[in-house]
Structure formats: structure tokens, C-alpha cells
Amino acid sequence: MEATETTTTSPGISRAYIWTKVFSFLGVVPLAVFTVIHLYGNLTAIQGPEAFNDHLVKTRAFPFIDLLTILFIWVPFVMHAIWGMMKIKNARPNNIRFNYWDNLRYITQRVSAIGVMLFVPAHIFKSKIQPTWLEGHPATFQHMLELAEPVTFVVYLLGILGVAYHVANGLWQAAIGWGFTTTQKAMNRMQVFCILLFIVLLTMGYASLFTFARAGH
Ligand code: HEM
Numbered sequence: 001m002e003a004t005e006t007t008t009t010s011p012g013i014s015r016a017y018i019w020t021k022v023f024s025f026l027g028v029v030p031l032a033v034f035t036v037i038h039l040y041g042n043l044t045a046i047q048g049p050e051a052f053n054d055h056l057v058k059t060r061a062f063p064f065i066d067l068l069t070i071l072f073i074w075v076p077f078v079m080h081a082i083w084g085m086m087k088i089k090n091a092r093p094n095n096i097r098f099n100y101w102d103n104l105r106y107i108t109q110r111v112s113a114i115g116v117m118l119f120v121p122a123h124i125f126k127s128k129i130q131p132t133w134l135e136g137h138p139a140t141f142q143h144m145l146e147l148a149e150p151v152t153f154v155v156y157l158l159g160i161l162g163v164a165y166h167v168a169n170g171l172w173q174a175a176i177g178w179g180f181t182t183t184q185k186a187m188n189r190m191q192v193f194c195i196l197l198f199i200v201l202l203t204m205g206y207a208s209l210f211t212f213a214r215a216g217h
Helices: 002-006 015-047 047-059 064-088 103-133 141-148 150-177 184-215
Strands: 008-010
Touching: 002 184, 015 047, 015 064, 015 184, 047 141, 064 103, 103 141, 103 150, 141 150, 141 184, 150 184
Parallel strands: none
Antiparallel strands: none
8 A cells, every 4th residue: 555655745636637638638739739830831832943942940049949859849749759658668459359459459559659659750850850950050951852862751651640540549548538538428529529630630731741842853
């Protein structure tokens, strides 16, 4: 009983439970919200180099943007990733014995998490750290034409797919975990919303990826 007492803040609520809620929350706010805003903003690439560069200049003009990005995107990303990796380490998949749709989603959420964890830091390095801090000039439309390079293109193709799936399916799981979808009807509605979100994220991400790939050839 001692172990329970040291990790319990009030009767029935353990610290582990609270941390689970915090990390789950970080996946939605700010990370999922940022993903929607970022992919939407990147759509300016379709309108051409001037529109995309203008969008980047406006975003960077936001006061304390680097500090805010590190505090509200990078740090939550690392925290969410560490929590996710701990969940993956403790995962006990039973897909062969129980071949259900929900069990498949349990696996795909974890596989996509690994993909996102590899893709996002690589993308941040390539689009932010390398141009801005190592080469001394932030990314522009011209810089993003590197996405036309075949290996980079495939990495982005898979990375965006993984991000779109992980965010949409994560939201579905978070809604259950937070007790927002307790009835079958609510779950069905949320399922439709998450499928639409997946399609929207994938379409937005691929629209800018294909724009850069075409322009870079
Ligand atoms: C083809 C699709 C994408 C394009 C063209 C793109 C473009 C960019 C660019 C240009 C930057 C640098 C922004 C700046 O220097 O001000 C950036 C940063 C970033 N991107 Fe993307 N991105 C794409 C997909 C994604 C995806 C799927 C994610 C996952 C959520 C993502 C997450 C981030 C993050 C976290 C940063 C760092 C934010 C910052 O420090 O400014 N990006 N992206």
C-alpha cells in the first residue's frame, strides 16, 4: 500500500493518471492544433513563391516567435514523444488472437508514432535549424524545392501520411480517454469527424508537397 500512497495526490487519483492526462492533452493542444495551422499555412505554396515567402515572413514577424515555438511546440513534442515511447515499450498487442478493427488501430497508432518521431525532428532540422541557424538564412520557397529530390519526397510522402493518421486517430482515442464520447452514437460521430480530419490533413500536406515537387523538377 505504501507505493500507492506515495504516488497518490488524492483518493483515487494517482500521479500516473494525471501525467497521462497532461501528455494526452499536449497531443491535442498544442500539437494537433499546430499541425492543422501549419499545413493550412503551407497551402500558400500553391499560389506561388511570393505568397509562400510572404506567409513565412508574416509568421516569423510574430513577437518572440522562436521562444514561443520552442516552448509551445518543441517541448510539448518531446514530452508527448517520451510518454508515447513509454506506452509503446509497455504495449502488449493481441492482434493475432483478436483480429478486431480497434486492435488494428492500437498497432497503427504506435507504428505511426514511431514514424512521426523520426519524421518531425528530421523535418525541423531540414526546414528550420539548418537554414536558419546553420546557414544563416531562414527557409524560403526556393529552399523547399529540395522536396523534389526522390528520397526526400518519399520521406515526406510517408511522414505526412503518418502525421495525418496519428493526429486523427489520436484525437479519436483522446476523446474516449477524456470521456467526451461515452455513447456509441457519440463515438460514431467522432469517427466521422476524425476520418474527415485525416483526409483534410493528408490533402493539405500532399498539396504543398506536390507543389514543391513539381516546381523543383
Ligand atoms: C510538405 C509539407 C510541409 C512543408 C512544406 C513544411 C514547411 C515548413 C517550413 C518552411 C518550416 C520552417 C518555418 C520557419 O522557418 O519559419 C517548417 C517548420 C516546422 N514544421 Fe513543417 N512543413 C511540412 C510538413 C510538416 C508536418 C507534417 C509537420 C508535423 C506536424 C510539420 C511540423 C513542423 C514543425 C514542428 C516545424 C518547426 C516550427 C518552427 O520552429 O518554426 N511540418 N515546416
